[in-house]
Amino acid sequence: MWGWSCVVSAGLGVVETMRVLVTGGTGFVGAHTARALLAAGHGVRLYVRDREKAVRLYRGWGLEVPECVVGDIADEGAVAEALSGCDGVVHAAALVSLKARDAERVYATNTRGVASVIGGAVRRGLASIVYVSSVSALFVPGQAIPADAPVAPARSAYGRSKAECERMVRRWQEEGAPIRTTYPTGIVGPDDPGLSEANHAVRTFLRDTMVMTSSGFQAVDVRDLAQLQVALLKESEGPRRVFAGGRYLAWEELARVFDELVGRRVRRVPVSGGLMRIAGRVADVVRRVWDFDFPLTGEAMEIATRWVPVPDDPALDALGVQYRPVHETYGDTARWLWRAGHLSERQVGALAHPVERAA
Numbered sequence: 001m002w003g004w005s006c007v008v009s010a011g012l013g014v015v016e017t018m019r020v021l022v023t024g025g026t027g028f029v030g031a032h033t034a035r036a037l038l039a040a041g042h043g044v045r046l047y048v049r050d051r052e053k054a055v056r057l058y059r060g061w062g063l064e065v066p067e068c069v070v071g072d073i074a075d076e077g078a079v080a081e082a083l084s085g086c087d088g089v090v091h092a093a094a095l096v097s098l099k100a101r102d103a104e105r106v107y108a109t110n111t112r113g114v115a116s117v118i119g120g121a122v123r124r125g126l127a128s129i130v131y132v133s134s135v136s137a138l139f140v141p142g143q144a145i146p147a148d149a150p151v152a153p154a155r156s157a158y159g160r161s162k163a164e165c166e167r168m169v170r171r172w173q174e175e176g177a178p179i180r181t182t183y184p185t186g187i188v189g190p191d192d193p194g195l196s197e198a199n200h201a202v203r204t205f206l207r208d209t210m211v212m213t214s215s216g217f218q219a220v221d222v223r224d225l226a227q228l229q230v231a232l233l234k235e236s237e238g239p240r241r242v243f244a245g246g247r248y249l250a251w252e253e254l255a256r257v258f259d260e261l262v263g264r265r266v267r268r269v270p271v272s273g274g275l276m277r278i279a280g281r282v283a284d285v286v287r288r289v290w291d292f293d294f295p296l297t298g299e300a301m302e303i304a305t306r307w308v309p310v311p312d313d314p315a316l317d318a319l320g321v322q323y324r325p326v327h328e329t330y331g332d333t334a335r336w337l338w339r340a341g342h343l344s345e346r347q348v349g350a351l352a353h354p355v356e357r358a359a
């Protein structure tokens with residue numbers, strides 16, 4: 001039942017290509033994965049809410065806009081139609097919002113999205129299914145996350161939605177469905193169509209200050225995650241779960257990387273982990289009466305102050321995926337933040353003039 005393969009003879013040899021549906025094709029992870037698929041010669045169909053956004057995005061990258069299907073991920077019928085004729089799917093669409101008023105919508109969108117996209121792909125017997133989960137679905141403060149970690153309890157609507165999606169996906173995997181789950185930590189990198197959480201944090205570090213607290217910051221470069229997801233689509237084995245932890249740096253190590261990149265000492269404020277966690281819990285209470293979108297939550301502060309590094313997944317080597325150096329990741333991210341108007345020339349310092357710097 002789980003069989004795919006579109007084999008194309010390409011002059012010098014045989015190239016295996018797939019036709020892949022990418023949900024969230026105008027989002028950070030989805031767009032980078034679609035780009036990596038196109039670069040590898042695969043056919044891409046995007047599932048998007050806004051075709052014009054897709055046109056602007058892909059043309060801005062100098063790419064031909066892939067075929068687009070417009071719809072909501074919760075719409076089972078529209079998703080089923082979009083899956084028709086595809087060999088694989090990458091489900092990267094989700095609603096990420098910390099606003100209290102969005103809680104119900106976040107939970108419903110994300111769980112229904114997995115039911116229709118992953119469930120639809122399983123029912124159709126697709127051989128290559130990639131689901132973008134999150135390490136946060138397995139995170140217990142202060143504890144290492146083993147490969148067979150159970151789903152962890154979560155407080156926020158987003159956290160609860162990712163936990164419930166994880167449970168649904170695991171049930172299908174137990175039945176043998178070839179779903180490959182990736183578990184990213186924070187995701188950073190250039191060309192973010194919105195300003196997702198970890199890139200928002202990088203902007204705060206360079207624009208405002210770095211809070212030097214306990215533990216550190218772990219993030220994966222979106223381009224490395226995209227390569228991993230393309231490699232997993234090509235896998236012929238059944239279900240599997242792969243950690244995309246990326247690089248971990250203690251807060252002071254990360255601050256030093258930024259110092260070197262921008263050519264000045266970035267502002268640092270030491271704050272105890274305990275105080276940060278209290279601030280997060282207070283923010284959770286305040287949010288009930290005054291809804292704000294700043295990423296200060298009890299859950300986020302547990303992650304920021306009690307993170308235990310996720311080691312490199314042994315699967316990466318076998319899949320031929322390597323994380324790029326941190327200076328490249330954060331250098332490209334900060335430079336993009338500047339070019340996109342999120343940081344000023346002064347804030348990125350030496351990164352704005354790489355040639356003069358080299359000279």
Ligand SMILES: NC(=O)c1ccc[n+]([C@@H]2O[C@H](COP(=O)([O-])OP(=O)(O)OC[C@H]3O[C@@H](n4cnc5c(N)ncnc54)[C@H](OP(=O)(O)O)[C@@H]3O)[C@@H](O)[C@H]2O)c1
Nearest residue numbers: 024026027028029049072073092093094134184186187196
């Ligand atoms: N970013 C991180 O640091 C991070 C870390 C760990 C895990 N993840 C996971 O990675 C996945 C992708 O996240 P991301 O950073 O790429 O987020 P993103 O940039 O916000 O992209 C989310 C995408 O989902 C689409 N979407 C939202 N609601 C939809 C709906 N009802 N119907 C159809 N499409 C919908 C959005 O469409 P529009 O473009 O129209 O808004 C957008 O393209 C998510 O599952 C997230 O939980 C992210």
